[in-house]
Amino acid sequence: MDKDKVIPEHQRYSQLLTELEQRSTKNLEAAKPKERIGHKVRGIKLYRYFTNGERVLKLILLFGIVLLLMLYVISPLSKVRTITVTGNSELSQKQVEDATQVRPGRYIWGVAASKKSISRQAHQRNPQVKSVAVKVTGAQSLQLTVTENPVVGTVEIGQRDYNVLANGQLQLAKSDKSKIRYQHFAGNRQKLTKTAVQIGQLKPVIRNAISSVNYQPAKDAPNRLIIYMRDGNTVYANMNTVGKKMAYYPAIAATMKQAGVVDLQVGAYSYSYGSRDK
Numbered sequence: 001m002d003k004d005k006v007i008p009e010h011q012r013y014s015q016l017l018t019e020l021e022q023r024s025t026k027n028l029e030a031a032k033p034k035e036r037i038g039h040k041v042r043g044i045k046l047y048r049y050f051t052n053g054e055r056v057l058k059l060i061l062l063f064g065i066v067l068l069l070m071l072y073v074i075s076p077l078s079k080v081r082t083i084t085v086t087g088n089s090e091l092s093q094k095q096v097e098d099a100t101q102v103r104p105g106r107y108i109w110g111v112a113a114s115k116k117s118i119s120r121q122a123h124q125r126n127p128q129v130k131s132v133a134v135k136v137t138g139a140q141s142l143q144l145t146v147t148e149n150p151v152v153g154t155v156e157i158g159q160r161d162y163n164v165l166a167n168g169q170l171q172l173a174k175s176d177k178s179k180i181r182y183q184h185f186a187g188n189r190q191k192l193t194k195t196a197v198q199i200g201q202l203k204p205v206i207r208n209a210i211s212s213v214n215y216q217p218a219k220d221a222p223n224r225l226i227i228y229m230r231d232g233n234t235v236y237a238n239m240n241t242v243g244k245k246m247a248y249y250p251a252i253a254a255t256m257k258q259a260g261v262v263d264l265q266v267g268a269y270s271y272s273y274g275s276r277d278k
Contacts, residue, residue, distance in 0.1 A: 246264065
């Protein structure tokens with residue numbers, strides 16, 4: 001009987017200890033999580049507050065920039081006030097503006113967005129304009145850099161005078177005695193184009209010394225040109241090589257004691273009009 005009583009008391013003691021330990025553990029666990037969760041919740045709120053504020057600020061800046069750009073586009077501040085033309089020697093600034101249709105008062109963003117079409121249409125309106133490069137140099141300023149097809153002379157076709165451009169194109173023109181005159185090219189448009197391209201390669205100082213270019217082929221020289229110079233000399237040349245060989249003309253003419261002929265067809269030599277020695 002005594003043995004049976006000891007065992008239950010021992011078990012009751014063990015159960016009591018176990019219950020006490022469990023209660024202590026529960027109390028500790030119940031106290032700690034509340035404090036941690038509170039800190040986490042406050043940290044999350046602060047993080048969301050700052051991140052949301054940053055997003056709102058970015059949106060405000062973005063919409064502000066877009067609004068300013070829209071206001072600039074439709075305002076007078078985006079209109080061209082100053083145009084600078086460079087690269088032109090024969091064309092005036094007005095001729096360039098007329099060809100490009102770029103004038104003060106036009107919206108600068110519209111010009112900047114259509115650079116290629118402006119160059120193409122300028123050439124169509126005025127063949128003397130080979131190309132135009134458009135550059136925005138300020139909020140209201142542009143620079144037009146022109147590449148010209150220089151006028152290398154005039155030709156009469158159908159009793160009308162045309163400017164002959166360096167690329168062989170013709171442009172209706174008024175008669176100008178200071179320009180080179182091309183003669184005897186009627187019915188030989190391709191020959192005229194080839195000659196004009198060659199003459200266009202000459203330096204202006206040489207080109208301006210030419211009075212007229214005459215196409216006068218012979219049996220043994222189907223591409224012969226006779227060129228009359230303003231200094232009184234006559235040049236015989238080949239239309240396929242005249243652009244290269246005329247570069248020697250100033251040096252040859254400087255050695256001539258009197259006016260005469262400079263033959264550049266084969267080689268390069270000269271002789272006076274009254275002499276038969278070549």
